[in-house]
Amino acid sequence: MSPLSKIQLHQIFNKLDKNGDGLVCTDELMWLLERIGVRTNRVELERFVGEEALNAVDFLFFYEALTIGGGGSLVREKYDLETRDEVLEMDLRRAFRVFDLNGDGYISGDELRVALSGLGLWDEDCGADCEAMIAAYDSNSDGFLDFHEFKDMMLFDSLASP
Missing domain, CATH: 1.10.238.10 (EF-hand)
Structure with missing residues (x-):
């Protein structure tokens, strides 16, 4: 399949x-x-x-x-990892893949717009806002978010939230 x-x-x-x-x-x-x-x-x-x-x-x-897991059993635990950091890293990588639509290892403003729209989290007028969101965390100013920039963004936002 x-x-x-x-x-x-x-x-x-x-x-x-x-x-x-x-x-x-x-x-x-x-x-x-x-x-x-x-x-x-x-x-x-x-x-x-x-x-x-x-x-x-x-x-x-x-x-x-x-x-x-190759269709593994639901009997096993959701995450069989030793540390919370590994669980967090795995969750962030999965979330990154949701937004990295073409699988090139980077999130562009267009990918962010399409993914957020597809999830019903943003309307079609978000183009400039998506670029601004990317720019806010784009530490190397290449116009894209790599995984480490995405991780920084997610961890910063989770720490900033009450």
């Missing part, structure tokens, strides 16, 4: 989100997993997911977690 594209995953997410609240609950995930032949129970799924519902970004991470 070929990996699904981000567009296909967003289409699946939108079809699962029957009430249009921007979340897919564990009942909807259970239904999907049963249809694709993944056997689990509610307790295992909730432990694996770590929440009662997933937004679009978390749904992408959920798909990655299932496919990276």
Whole structure:
């Protein structure tokens, strides 16, 4: 089976989100997993997911977690890593890949605009604002965010928030 594209995953997410609240609950995930032949129970799924519902970004991470392990079991823990820093690094790399649409290792203003729009987090008039967001954290002034600049941005924003 070929990996699904981000567009296909967003289409699946939108079809699962029957009430249009921007979340897919564990009942909807259970239904999907049963249809694709993944056997689990509610307790295992909730432990694996770590929440009662997933937004679009978390749904992408959920798909990655299932496919990276080669279709591994939901019985294992969501993250089998030794330190919190490793978990944070892994989460940031996954988030980076959501925005790095062409997979070149950099996030451009256009990629940021498309990804935010696709996630329903920004409207079509964000072009100049996306460039300003990139420029604010672009430490080498190349017009793009590499992973380390993205990480700095995410960690700064999380530290600045109460």
